[in-house]
Amino acid sequence: MEPEINASISSATRQQVYRIYLDYLETAETKRRWSVFNDVPWDNLDFGKATSDVGDRIEIYCTEELYVPDYSSEVRGLLRSLFGFAWSQTAWAFEESRHGLAFREYLTRSGLRWTAQFEALEDRIFSKRWHLPFRTARQMACYGALWESATFVAYGVQRIKARSAGDEVLEAIFFHVGRDEAAHAGFYRSIVQLELDCDRERTIADLARVLSRFKMPGDGLIPNYRSRLLNSGAGISPRSFLVRVVWPLLTTLEISREEMKGAMKKHAPLTVSNERGGISV
Ligand SMILES: [Fe+2]
Ligand SMILES: [Fe+2]
Structure with a gap:
């Protein structure tokens, strides 16, 4: 599928995108950098805490994160002509x-997975490719x-679980x-806010389209993704997605639920929350 060339972001907004990227990078470099080697207390790893349930959950997260070569190459292919956006993807990756x-x-x-098991997992991961679920920069910003x-909400739940279990490393x-x-x-x-400021109607239409078809990147890529999330306690419920992800996003962007419902009816009338993904607000 040939992506649309970023018609949805005008040249007038490019400097603003660049500014958003610089702010993001400055905070990352000055306040958020962390090291896998120095900031995780590996010496305190308690093998008794690393149960098979924990292994199942972390394997799903790890698998989804390991598709980063596909995420970064596909998204950068779409955004390569937009300096701030393309560079942000490099930092993000x-x-x-x-x-x-x-x-x-x-x-x-922790001994939950052996090296050979991991190599087999990597083979399975890279036998499939992730592809862009949406065709424009604006839609991908909504998706992102x-x-x-x-992901933040799901990991927050896991952090609390790790703390309750006394697993200092995982916490x-x-x-x-x-x-x-x-x-x-x-x-x-x-970026979505910037798009709204430039063209509110089209941005809300895109957000409606993305919401109506939303599913996590691992869904359809990782075998039995949904049932594994459910059975291992790694996922968040559709209700939680709505209450902790969708509604706060709409509130921050100052889009009323009525406005979004109307946009979904108009731009994505046939898709609502179902087995293939999608959400109704
Ligand atoms: Fe991540
Ligand atoms: Fe992320």
Whole structure:
């Protein structure tokens, strides 16, 4: 599928996108940088806390994070002519690669997965490719705001679980990774806000289209994704997605639920929350 060339972002907004990227990068460089080696208390790894349930959950997260070569190449292909946006994706990809690495190290250092098991997992992962779910920069910004926020919420739940279980290592990993996900969601939210300021009607229409077809990137890519999330306790419920991801996003962007319902009716009338993805507000 040939992506549309970013007609939805005018040249007048490029400097603003660049400014959003610089703000994002400055905060990342000065306040948010963390190290897999120095900021995770690996010496305190308690093998008794690393149960098979935990292994199942972390394997799903790790698998989803390990698709970063596809995420970054596809998205940068779409955005390569937009300097601020394209460069932000480069910084973003580095951070996502660290997430997969932290989860991978947890699984192998704790003995939950052996190296050979991980190699088999990598083979399965890279036998499939992730493709852009949407065709324009604006739609992908809407998608990013939802995807990253949902990931932040899911990791927040896992951080609390790790703390309750006394798993200091996993709690630290979810703290750092979750803080990155919150920043990623904030970046995409800023881009969507900018788009709204430029063209409110079309941006709301795009957000409606994305919401109506929304599913996480691992859905359809990772075998039995939904049932594994459900059975392992790794996922968030549709209700939680609505209450903790969608509604706060609409509130921040000052879009009323009535306005969004109307847009979904108009622009995505045939898709509502169902087995194939999508959400109704
Ligand atoms: Fe991530
Ligand atoms: Fe992220």
